[in-house]
Amino acid sequence: MKKNVLRVAMASMLMFAMVSCSDDNDPIGMGTTTATAEQVVSAANDGRWRVNSLTTNEADETENFRNFKFTFLQSGAVEVTNSGTGEMYSGTWEVVDNDADADDNSMSNDIDFNLLMDSDAPANFQGLDQAWDVTSVDATTISLKKDNANGSGTSYLVFQKA
Secondary structure, eight states: OHHHHHHHHHHHHHHHHHHHOOOOOOOTTOSOOOOOHHHHHHHHHSSEEEEEEEEETTEEOGGGGTTEEEEEOTTSEEEEEETTTOOEEEEEEEEEEOTTSTTOOTTOOOEEEEEEEOTTSOGGGGGGOEEEEEEEEOSSEEEEEEEOGGGOOEEEEEEEEO
16 A cells, blocks of 8 residues: 555656646746836836846857946936947837737736847947847846747847946
8 A cells, every 4th residue: 555655656746847847948037027017117227237148049149248338218218338448329228018919828928128229339239129028127137038030049138237
């Protein structure tokens, strides 16, 4: 009898382990956000930010943004300063709650972080001009994800408080 109970317990633990596994290939912390659009805006408005990491189709592009500091203003403007040269660039940003999108499900919170840099910004900034999905946010980190066009991979952008 004890062997049967032990077998059932082991089988139950094995089933639980198999069900708990996920085929989600997102990096840790890159899941769906539980934050509201207001929380994302509040975090972004609080200070200066730097690009902690940017990967596009698994290629690390972080170094292209090493000297740049981003300030997300309440007006919807973004100011970017190159701390090495003092050059300044501008653009616009907004946070949009897209829960009404057809691709949403009840288990996700589709908050978009839209960023558009002005045409005088360096060419490498074109990769930032997107509607990014917010995957997580706290007082020091804003993590974003974008599935690239035509299924060509995924981009991840993480802003860290400067």
